Structures are given as C-alpha cells and as structure tokens.
Amino acid sequence: MKLSPRFFKKWFSPLRRLYLFLKPAYWRLRTPSQKKFDIHLQYIFIGCCIGVLFVASIIPAANKLIYYSIEKKDTSVPSNKKESVSLIQEETSSQNLEKKPEKQLLFNIEPGKIKTISLALTKGETLSGLLKRADISMKEALQVSKALELVLDIRKLRPEQVFELYFSEDNSFYGLSLELRHGDLISVFKDVNGVFIPQAKEGKIVSEMVQVNGTINTSFAQAADDAGLPKAISLQVIRALDGEIDFRTDLKKGAPFSVIYEKKITETGREVGKSILQFVSLAANNKTYNRYYFVDAAGNPGFYNEYGESAPKTLMKRPLGRGRISSPFGIRRHPILKYQIHHSGTDFPAPLGTPIPAGGDGIIVQKGWNGAYGKYIKIKHTKTYSTAYGHMSRFNDDFHVGSFVKRGEIIGYVGSTGRSTGPHLHYEVIKNGKQVNPLKTYTIPKRSLKGTALTEFKEHALQINPDYQDPLLEISHTR
Numbered sequence: 362m363k364l365s366p367r368f369f370k371k372w373f374s375p376l377r378r379l380y381l382f383l384k385p386a387y388w389r390l391r392t393p394s395q396k397k398f399d400i401h402l403q404y405i406f407i408g409c410c411i412g413v414l415f416v417a418s419i420i421p422a423a424n425k426l427i428y429y430s431i432e433k434k435d436t437s438v439p440s441n442k443k444e445s446v447s448l449i450q451e452e453t454s455s456q457n458l459e460k461k462p463e464k465q466l467l468f469n470i471e472p473g474k475i476k477t478i479s480l481a482l483t484k485g486e487t488l489s490g491l492l493k494r495a496d497i498s499m500k501e502a503l504q505v506s507k508a509l510e511l512v513l514d515i516r517k518l519r520p521e522q523v524f525e526l527y528f529s530e531d532n533s534f535y536g537l538s539l540e541l542r543h544g545d546l547i548s549v550f551k552d553v554n555g556v557f558i559p560q561a562k563e564g565k566i567v568s569e570m571v572q573v574n575g576t577i578n579t580s581f582a583q584a585a586d587d588a589g590l591p592k593a594i595s596l597q598v599i600r601a602l603d604g605e606i607d608f609r610t611d612l613k614k615g616a617p618f619s620v621i622y623e624k625k626i627t628e629t630g631r632e633v634g635k636s637i638l639q640f641v642s643l644a645a646n647n648k649t650y651n652r653y654y655f656v657d658a659a660g661n662p663g664f665y666n667e668y669g670e671s672a673p674k675t676l677m678k679r680p681l682g683r684g685r686i687s688s689p690f691g692i693r694r695h696p697i698l699k700y701q702i703h704h705s706g707t708d709f710p711a712p713l714g715t716p717i718p719a720g721g722d723g724i725i726v727q728k729g730w731n732g733a734y735g736k737y738i739k740i741k742h743t744k745t746y747s748t749a750y751g752h753m754s755r756f757n758d759d760f761h762v763g764s765f766v767k768r769g770e771i772i773g774y775v776g777s778t779g780r781s782t783g784p785h786l787h788y789e790v791i792k793n794g795k796q797v798n799p800l801k802t803y804t805i806p807k808r809s810l811k812g813t814a815l816t817e818f819k820e821h822a823l824q825i826n827p828d829y830q831d832p833l834l835e836i837s838h839t840r
C-alpha cells in the first residue's frame with residue numbers, strides 16, 4: 362500500500378461523496394441546540410489535536426531537561442561514592458608516579474602533589490560523559506574536549522580507552538593523558554593562564570626479552586603457570602617440542618626449564634601484539650633440549666637446536682585425536698555413489714565446528730572450494746609430503762595460500778561441505794603426488810641450516826642466549 366495521489370483519489374473521493382450525501386440529511390435531523398453542541402464538539406476535537414501536536418513537539422526538549430536535573434542530583438547526592446573515588450586517587454597516584462616517571466615531564470607540577478584517577482570509557486560513553494563521571498565541571502570538560510580535538514579525533518575513541526585524569530592537591534582539575542593503542546601519548550594540560558594545551562607524543566614500541574625459569578613438579582603446564590609464564594607462551598613451548606618430547610611421560614620431577622620470550626611493549630609498559638617464544642631449554646629423557654626460534658632468509662620461522670638443525674617430525678596420523686574412523690583409506694563402497702571406489706584418505710567423524718589442526722609444519726598451497734571435497738585446504742610440508750583436509754565448515758581466516766603454518770595450528774573447522782553424508786574430516790597424506798595411508802608414520806626429515814643461514818643463526822642464538830656456545834667450535838677446541 363502506497364500513499365500515492367492515486368490511492369487518495371481511489372479512497373477519498375467515494376468517502377467525500379458519502380460525507381456530502383449524509384451531511385444535509387444528518388443536519389436536517391438535528392435541532393438548533395443540538396447543532397450548537399455539534400459545533401462545540403468540533404472545536405474541542407480540533408483543540409485536542411493541536412494540544413497533542415504541541416506536547417509531542419516539546420517532549421524531546423522536556424526529556425533533556427529532566428535528564429539534566431537527574432544527572433545533577435546524581436553527582437551531588439552520593440557522598441560515599443566520592444570518598445571511594447578519592448581513595449582510588451590516592452592509590453593510583455602513588456603507583457603511577459613510581460611506574461611512569463617520564464609522564465611527569467609533560468607538565469610543570471611537583472610530582473608528589475598530583476592526584477591521578479584512571480578512568481576507562483564504558484561502552485557508548487562519550488568523553489564528556491567520562492569527565493562528568495569524574496566530577497569535572499561542564500565548562501572545563503568543554504575546554505578539554507576542544508583542546509583534545511586539535512590532536513585527536515575524539516569520536517574515534519574506543520570503549521575501554523583508559524584516561525588518566527590529574528588533579529592538584531585542592532582537587533582542581535589539571536589535565537588528562539591517554540595512551541593510544543599503538544603507543545602514542547596524548548595529553549592536555551592547563552597552563553599558568555588556565556588554558557588547556559594539547560600535546561601529542563609519538564609512542565615507541567620496544568621489544569623486551571623476558572626470561573622465566575622454573576622446575577617441574579607435577580606437569581609442565583602447572584610449573585609454567587607457577588613460574589608466571591603466559592599461557593600463550595607455554596603453548597608455544599609445547600608446540601616447539603611437539604613430536605620430540607611427550608609432555609605427559611618424558612618429564613621427571615625436578616627437571617629444570619628456562620624460557621625466553623619476546624614481549625612488545627609501549628613506553629609506559631603496556632603490552633601490545635603477540636609475544637613470541639625465542640628460546641626454550643628443557644631437561645627430559647636424560648638430556649637437555651635447547652630450541653631457538655629463528656626466521657630464515659625466505660621468511661620461514663622455525664625452532665632449531667644449537668647445531669642449527671630443526672627436529673625431525675612426524676605428520677599427524679589422527680589430526681582430531683583418538684576418535685572413531687568412519688571410513689579408512691583404501692577400497693570401500695561409497696555411501697553416496699553406492700559402488701566400490703578407492704578412498705583417498707581417512708574419514709574422522711566429529712561434531713560440526715571441531716577445530717582441525719595442521720598435520721605438520723608447512724605452507725598452505727590450496728585453500729577454497731574443491732568440488733566433492735567441499736571447503737578444502739592443502740598444506741605442503743616438504744618437496745615429498747603434503748596433507749589435505751576436506752569437507753570443512755569454515756576456514757581459519759588468519760591463514761591464506763602462502764601462509765606458513767606450524768604443526769597443531771588450527772586451519773579450519775569440521776563440516777559437511779561437498780559430497781559428504783555428515784560432519785567429518787577427510788584427511789589425506791600425499792607423498793610424491795600420490796595419496797597414501799595417513800595412519801602410517803611419515804617423518805619429515807630435519808632441516809639443517811647451512812652457509813650464511815647457519816652463521817646468521819649462530820649470531821642470533823648468541824643474542825638471545827648469552828650462554829650459547831657453538832657446539833662444533835667446542836669440539837674442535839678440545840681436539
């Protein structure tokens with residue numbers, strides 16, 4: 362239904378005709394006093410209409426008025442709330458001043474006399490909302506916002522952005538600062554004339570090497586946790602030694618470990634980006650495993666021992682773990698095609714969305730829809746070996762064709778795309794271009810760095826771990 366002129370003509374002209382027809386007949390029936398009453402009724406109706414329109418138009422304005430009066434009451438009533446704020450002030454002021462001495466250079470006030478409150482933007486809150494929450498007057502809030510706008514697009518502030526608000530001893534507002542996501546430092550401070558002056562300082566991101574040592578009592582995961590190693594790093598440790606050490610059986614009580622990882626931090630010590638494991642030393646099986654993270658000239662990252670060799674690793678036989686096999690590799694009767702065909706891989710039934718790990722370190726060479734395979738990924742591990750994964754419901758978007766993946770990294774999720782009767786992973790191991798039985802053991806030989814790559818590796822290893830000694834050099838010395 363559209364309110365077109367045609368629509369009006371169609372419906373209103375007959376209605377109007379009916380009205381014009383009925384009106385004289387109705388009028389003839391009414392006495393003069395009744396007619397008077399009718400006219401009054403008409404006026405009252407029109408008056409009501411105008412009244413309703415007027416109220417509707419002033420409601421937004423009235424809303425604003427009511428909102429402001431409530432806000433005012435809110436800020437003045439809870440005196441205990443104020444107390445809690447000032448408590449936080451005292452706590453944070455002492456902490457912040459110790460942690461961030463460089464911040465004091467931004468304004469000319471004695472460090473001991475500043476009170477600091479840290480406030481984070483809540484979802485949907487504006488800067489003026491945050492300033493109001495900190496009991497800063499409307500006038501000053503407006504001045505600060507205007508000054509800040511000169512160096513920052515304040516509409517682009519994200520929720521959880523933390524503001525440091527500074528107050529003098531007598532609680533008068535002095536200014537604020539904030540650190541942006543990439544480490545840039547923005548500040549606005551009142552000068553001697555009471556004018557707010559903005560400042561922007563480009564932040565530097567520096568990397569910091571963190572060393573964590575510990576001893577294993579129950580499990581590596583527990584010991585890493587106790588030693589304060591971030592969870593992401595202990596996972597990287599397990600991945601670096603995956604296929605060489607069985608973390609459930611090969612570790613003895615009292616085994617020492619040492620981990621060095623790289624953390625990226627801003628000038629104020631805030632962590633940004635992903636931390637990367639650089640070195641791990643772990644005692645297991647009566648020897649010490651030392652592994653160094655190294656990116657070769659081609660850009661492939663990997664873990665190497667002190668000789669510059671990567672460990673030989675096997676391809677996963679069952680990427681989804683010890684589950685049921687619904688269809689093994691070899692000759693079988695196809696459930697959809699109903700005749701004997703050669704099954705090129707192994708089928709592992711699993712719930713929709715089960716994560717699929719890469720069966721070995723390698724480079725993704727194919728990703729996308731592949732006919733009967735549905736959503737499909739192929740990883741090239743060496744010149745000889747590749748693995749393939751079919752019927753996925755979706756991919757891990759972090760990886761693309763050409764991406765390097767490590768053994769165990771999630772490449773996608775179980776689904777039933779392509780020619781498939783239910784959610785399962787179709788897993789193939791391809792050797793020299795021919796599918797082979799995935800349940801057999803295939804070892805990817807160790808990779809040894811040679812020539813300049815080896816020299817670079819040794820320099821890198823010494824940088825990461827000052828205790829690094831070239832094992833070959835040592836042998837030649839003792840001879």
Ligand SMILES: [Zn+2]
Nearest residue numbers: 706707708787
């Ligand atoms: Zn299959």
